[in-house]
Amino acid sequence: MLKKLQSGIVKSQVWKSIFRVGIPTDNRKRAMAMLGNVALHLHPIKVKKSGLRMSYTWCMGGTSFFLFLVETITGLLLMFYYRPTVEYAFFDMVDLREVAAFGIMRELHRWGAHAMVITVWLHMFRVFMTGSYKPPREFNWNVGVVLLVLTLLLSFTGYLLPWDQLAIWAITVGSNMARATPLLGAEGPGAALLSIGGTKLIHVGSDARFALIAGRTIGGGTLIRFYVLHCVGIPLVAAWLMAVHFWRVRRDGGISGPM
Amino acid sequence: MDALKGFINFLAYPQWSFTLSLVGFAAIFWSKRLWSKTGGWLMLMAGTLFFGLSLLDPNFRKIVSKADNVPIVMMVFILGFFVWLSMNKAINNDRRLDSGEPTFEKSEVEDKVFTWPDLVFSEFICMVVLTVVLVVWSIALQAPLEEPANTSVAPNPSKAPWYFLGLQEMLVYFDPWMAGVVLPGLIVVGLMALPYLDTNPKGNGYYTFKERKAEILAFMFGFLVLWTELIVIGTFLRGPNWNFFGPYEFWDFNKIEPLVNVDLSELIWIKLFGYGLPGHWLPREIFGILLLGGYFFALPVLIAKRGIGKSWYEKMGPARYYIGISLMLTMMLLPLKMYCRWMFNLKYFVHIQEFFFNI
Ligand code: HEM
Ligand code: HEM
Numbered sequence: 001m002l003k004k005l006q007s008g009i010v011k012s013q014v015w016k017s018i019f020r021v022g023i024p025t026d027n028r029k030r031a032m033a034m035l036g037n038v039a040l041h042l043h044p045i046k047v048k049k050s051g052l053r054m055s056y057t058w059c060m061g062g063t064s065f066f067l068f069l070v071e072t073i074t075g076l077l078l079m080f081y082y083r084p085t086v087e088y089a090f091f092d093m094v095d096l097r098e099v100a101a102f103g104i105m106r107e108l109h110r111w112g113a114h115a116m117v118i119t120v121w122l123h124m125f126r127v128f129m130t131g132s133y134k135p136p137r138e139f140n141w142n143v144g145v146v147l148l149v150l151t152l153l154l155s156f157t158g159y160l161l162p163w164d165q166l167a168i169w170a171i172t173v174g175s176n177m178a179r180a181t182p183l184l185g186a187e188g189p190g191a192a193l194l195s196i197g198g199t200k201l202i203h204v205g206s207d208a209r210f211a212l213i214a215g216r217t218i219g220g221g222t223l224i225r226f227y228v229l230h231c232v233g234i235p236l237v238a239a240w241l242m243a244v245h246f247w248r249v250r251r252d253g254g255i256s257g258p259m
Numbered sequence: 260m261d262a263l264k265g266f267i268n269f270l271a272y273p274q275w276s277f278t279l280s281l282v283g284f285a286a287i288f289w290s291k292r293l294w295s296k297t298g299g300w301l302m303l304m305a306g307t308l309f310f311g312l313s314l315l316d317p318n319f320r321k322i323v324s325k326a327d328n329v330p331i332v333m334m335v336f337i338l339g340f341f342v343w344l345s346m347n348k349a350i351n352n353d354r355r356l357d358s359g360e361p362t363f364e365k366s367e368v369e370d371k372v373f374t375w376p377d378l379v380f381s382e383f384i385c386m387v388v389l390t391v392v393l394v395v396w397s398i399a400l401q402a403p404l405e406e407p408a409n410t411s412v413a414p415n416p417s418k419a420p421w422y423f424l425g426l427q428e429m430l431v432y433f434d435p436w437m438a439g440v441v442l443p444g445l446i447v448v449g450l451m452a453l454p455y456l457d458t459n460p461k462g463n464g465y466y467t468f469k470e471r472k473a474e475i476l477a478f479m480f481g482f483l484v485l486w487t488e489l490i491v492i493g494t495f496l497r498g499p500n501w502n503f504f505g506p507y508e509f510w511d512f513n514k515i516e517p518l519v520n521v522d523l524s525e526l527i528w529i530k531l532f533g534y535g536l537p538g539h540w541l542p543r544e545i546f547g548i549l550l551l552g553g554y555f556f557a558l559p560v561l562i563a564k565r566g567i568g569k570s571w572y573e574k575m576g577p578a579r580y581y582i583g584i585s586l587m588l589t590m591m592l593l594p595l596k597m598y599c600r601w602m603f604n605l606k607y608f609v610h611i612q613e614f615f616f617n618i
Binding site (some may be wrong): 030031034040043044047049050052054055056059063066070093104107108111114115121124128130134138142156162163168174178182187188217219258259 | 464
């Protein structure tokens with residue numbers, strides 16, 4: 001009975017139109033399965049056994065990617081509820097906890113973000129320890145470094161969004177550093193050099209910190225700026241760079257291994 | 260018990276814990292036994308025992324169980340495991356290399372297997388496990404939400420997000436333009452330059468220690484000691500007014516640490532010469548400028564002249580050598596400044612407030 005149902009489904013036109021190859025049972029089909037699916041075709045058809053070992057890659061690159069996907073999905077769900085304005089932001093957080101269905105979306109998003117920072121560090125550490133940044137993978141290491149910076153920036157911009165004391169003061173401490181940027185911060189070394197006829201170009205209303213937080217102090221302008229960067233700007237750039245990163249893993253000869 | 264706690268609190272103070280971690284760091288490279296299975300278990304048990312017993316202490320419990328700090332506790336253990344794993348694999352491969360056998364990776368690299376099912380299946384398992392971990396973690400631990408934002412009441416201590424606490428901890432020793440802009444910027448630059456600076460062709464695609472000791476030493480020093488350890492200090496051991504508190508110490512808001520730090524210029528002009536500070540910044544700071552100038556411009560040349568430095572210079576060529584050594588010296592400026600602070604209460608090597616230029 002069940003068997004019949006199963007073969008009925010697997011043989012139906014709908015099923016066949018979606019899964020073109022069926023369950024791979026021979027090598028040709030194994031290859032076809034990898035080529036025929038947009039997600040799976042990120043991978044080559046065959047991989048080095050040495051690179052497959054969990055103790056070699058620690059799965060940390062893939063884990064970082066998976067966490068990025070988790071963040072995207074949970075982040076999207078959060079966006080349904082969350083309004084990035086000074087009046088609403090905090091109370092939307094309270095509602096997310098108390099009223100929204102699946103009241104753990106914030107938790108998933110926040111712990112996922114922390115975990116992603118850690119896994120990206122560990123991934124970098126693994127790549128270092130296997131010497132996988134050496135030729136021909138120098139460029140992909142650099143793509144990775146940018147991804148690392150973007151991951152930290154994603155986390156940093158997200159940190160402000162709950163708009164509670166923890167959030168705004170953490171961002172205050174962080175963004176105060178921008179005040180001291182050499183040349184471009186109002187209190188940075190050399191800022192005084194940038195002046196025309198005695199008028200300072202760099203002051204608290206025009207320096208790097210002002211650009212970062214959209215004002216002299218953290219406020220509604222900062223919130224919307226961080227929100228847009230967090231939910232749209234940085235994820236787009238990061239996703240594109242991840243595509244480049246994965247492409248380069250393949251182009252550089254697949255996962256690294258001894259020559 | 261209290262005496263023991265007091266002793267650990269005392270050892271935790273940055274000057275001692277940092278020194279201890281330097282000793283521990285050196286041990287990494289002496290002892291191969293540390294990286295055996297037994298060594299790994301012993302370290303894990305010691306860590307767990309320390310953590311478990313410490314949980315009995317209310318002050319310790321309070322700080323490690325703060326929702327945002329839980330991931331950092333996990334990170335310390337996970338990182339410890341992966342340092343052990345990579346060193347264990349490296350030492351095993353080194354042993355094989357010594358006896359003329361191929362490395363573990365080499366023995367399997369020719370063997371290619373189908374991605375479906377081998378890789379796809381382990382990825383699937385990995386995702387399922389991670390999902391379960393995340394869901395359980397999220398149910399068990401609520402995301403923090405404090406009082407609504409209030410720009411006029413600053414919490415004490417105000418801390419940056421945890422992954423930047425190493426930078427915030429650097430603020431103790433450097434001004435914001437160094438700790439918050441120049442040094443983090445150079446970390447990124449240094450990481451990006453790394454593949455182009457490292458000309459050692461060995462150790463590509465397998466774990467090894469003996470074939471790339473200097474690289475591993477430098478990287479681990481930066482990552483484990485200067486980055487991670489400072490985060491741990493900044494997260495768990497810095498309380499109100501960014502004062503230092505041992506792991507079992509109560510966060511006392513009234514704790515006052517005397518600020519007796521002095522500049523190099525004061526040490527030299529006043530203490531040594533008994534003269535008084537010159538008015539103009541140039542004569543006032545000339546010694547600091549000479550010192551840092553010598554550190555960054557003369558020292559690299561001297562290092563390149565003999566010993567291991569000479570062999571680096573010859574292998575890397577002048578451009579790579581000078582860029583690499585400048586980055587290294589910048590990194591080492593941090594521990595140097597830390598020790599100068601602890602030993603001489605040094606505030607700045609160079610203090611030109613006129614231009615906000617203080618190092
Ligand atoms: C690598 C990716 C990401 C990281 C590391 C990250 C990190 C964070 C962090 C740390 C928070 C504060 C969480 C909290 O306090 O509860 C946050 C909040 C938020 N994020 Fe993300 N995020 C990422 C991706 C995304 C994406 C792709 C979206 C949207 C499509 C998104 C939407 C949001 C929203 C709406 C909030 C406010 C709600 C909240 O704070 O819980 N995030 N994010
Ligand atoms: C969001 C962040 C990142 C994601 C999602 C990511 C993802 C991946 C994945 C899936 C791989 C395949 C092999 C593996 O899993 O180890 C990989 C390889 C690689 N990654 Fe990343 N990565 C990220 C960040 C980084 C960083 C921070 C670095 C270095 C600074 C880096 C450098 C590399 C290099 C050099 C390889 C090739 C390694 C080899 O062939 O053995 N990546 N990455």
